[in-house]
Amino acid sequence: METIFEQIEKNIDNLVTNNADWTASATREELDAARSGDLVLHFWEKEVPKEWLANIKGNNVLCLAGAGGLQAPLLACAGANVTVIDISDKMLDKDREIANAENLSIEIVKGNMCDLSCFSDDTFDLVINPPSLMYIPDLKVVFDEVRRVTKEGGEFIIMAPNPINYVCDWVDDENGGYYKAVHKMPWCSKDFDDSDWIEYGHTMEEYLGGLIKSGFIIDGYMECQREDITELMFMVKARRF
Template sequence: MASDPSGDPVPNPHATEAEVEAARSDPKLANVLYHDWEADTYDEKWSISYDERCIDYAVGRFRAVAGDAEWPYQKAMELGSGTGFFLLNLMQGGVIKQGSVTDLSPGMVQVALRNAAQLGLDVDGRVADAERIPYDDDTFDLVVGHAVLHHIPDVPAAFREVLRVLKPGGRFVFAGEPTRIGDRYARKLGQLTWWLTTNVTKLPPLAAWRRPQSELDESSRAAALEAIVDLHTFDPAELERVVRDAGATDVRAVTEELAAALFGWPVRTFEAAVPQEKLTLGWRLFAYKAWLRLSWLDEKVLSRIAPRQVFYNVLVTGTKP
C-alpha cells in the first residue's frame, strides 16, 4: 500500500475488484475501502455540517451522557473520526481545546484534517487501528468517538487501548452506536423504503425522481460493503460490562432516539434513493424540524416509559482510574 511523507497510507477511493473480494473476509480492509470510497461525499450523505446545527447536536450528545462539569478538556482524541464530525464540533462548542483525529481510513483522516484547517482548529491526525492506537500512554484528557465502536472487530481491546492513552482521571465518551433492537427495526425500515422508492420512481410520471441506474448500482454496492463493515450491535447493559471489564470506572450508558429513529431512517433512505437536486431547502428544514420534535418526545416522554434497549442509539462514558 502506498504511503504519504508522514508514513501514513494514502487514500484508495477506487478499489479494484480483487481488493473488494478480499475485503469480504477481512473487516478491517472492508472498512478502509468503504470509508476511503465514502470520504469525499460522507458529510453530504449524512447531512454533516460544522455550524450551529451540528455543534448543538454534538455538544448535546456529549452532555447527555457525560455532563459538562469538567469542560473544557485540554487535549482530546477522536477514535474512528471519519470526517471529524464529533471532535470538530465539540471543539467549536467549547468542550475541547486541542484535538487529534484517528481513523483506519486514510481518506477519512485526510478529509478530517482538511475540515479542521478550514475551521481554523488546532488538530493533528494519524491513520490508526483502534486496537493499536499509535500514541503514548497517558497522552489525552479525553477520548471521543461517534458511530465507531460497531466497526471495530475487537471492542474490548479497543477500550483497553483507549484507557491506555488516557491520562489518569481522563474520560471517554462514545455516542451514536446502534442498539441490538434498534438496528433490527432501522434496517427493516431502510430496506422497505429503498424498495418502495426505487420501484415507485420507475413509473413514467415520477421518472424525474429516479436516480440514474449507475448511481443506484453504486449505492447498492456501498450498501453491500456496509453490511460487511457493520460488525456489532449493542445491548446497553452488556456494553457497560465490557467497558468495566476493560478497566474503566464511573461507567454509564444511556440510550436515545426511538420515535426519531422510526422517522429518521426512512427519511435518510429516501434521500439516498432520489436525485439530490430534488431535496430542496424546504424538504431539509421539514426533515430536521420533525426530527427535533420527535427527539424531544423521546427525551421527555418515551425515555420515562420505554426500556432503554428499545431506543436506537446507545452512548457510553467512563473514566480511567
C-alpha cells in the same frame, strides 16, 4: 485477500464520496458558537449533555474513529488540544480542510482504533467515539487500548446502536409489513449478506460489561429513539479508574 479493515476503509471512503448525510462537516455557525463558549456535539437528534463537556478548554481530547470535519474542529474551537484518528483518509481530509481554513491546531492521524500504539500511556483527558464500534469484531481490544491512553480519572464517551437494530428484519405483508425478531446476538452482516458491507451487532453486555472489565466506571447513559422503531441509539460516559 483484503482484511476486514481494508474493506471497511473502502466502505467509509465510498460513503464520503457519495455524501452520506452523517459525513457532513461542522457549519460556520457551529464553529463560531464553539469559539464563543457554546459547544454543541450532536447525539443523533439529541445533544451530548453540556455537563459531559464542561471545562474542556486545555484538555487533551482524542476523537476516536471520529474524522469527518465535525467533532474535532468543534472541540478545537472550544479550546481543547485535539487529536483525531480514523481509518478513512477521505474522512480525515475533511478535518484537514477545516483545520487549514480555520487555522486550527488538530493532530490528524490515520490509523485503526484497535491499535493506538502511536499514543503514549495516560495521554488523554477525554476520548470521544462517534458511531463506529459496529465495525469492530472485538470491542475488548478497543476498550483496553482506550483505557491505556486515557489518564486516570479521564473520561470515555461512546455512541453506538442498541442491539435491537440487528435483531429484527422487515417482513412485507398485505397490511403494510412489520418487524420480526429473527436474529440472535452478537450479529455479523457477512453471515447474511454477500456484499462488501461489513458491520457487527454487539450485545449490551459487550458494550457495558466490556467497559467495566477494561477498567471503566459507567457514570452517564442516554438513549435516542429515532423514527424507525429499530433505530434505538445509546450513549455512554465512562470514567477510567
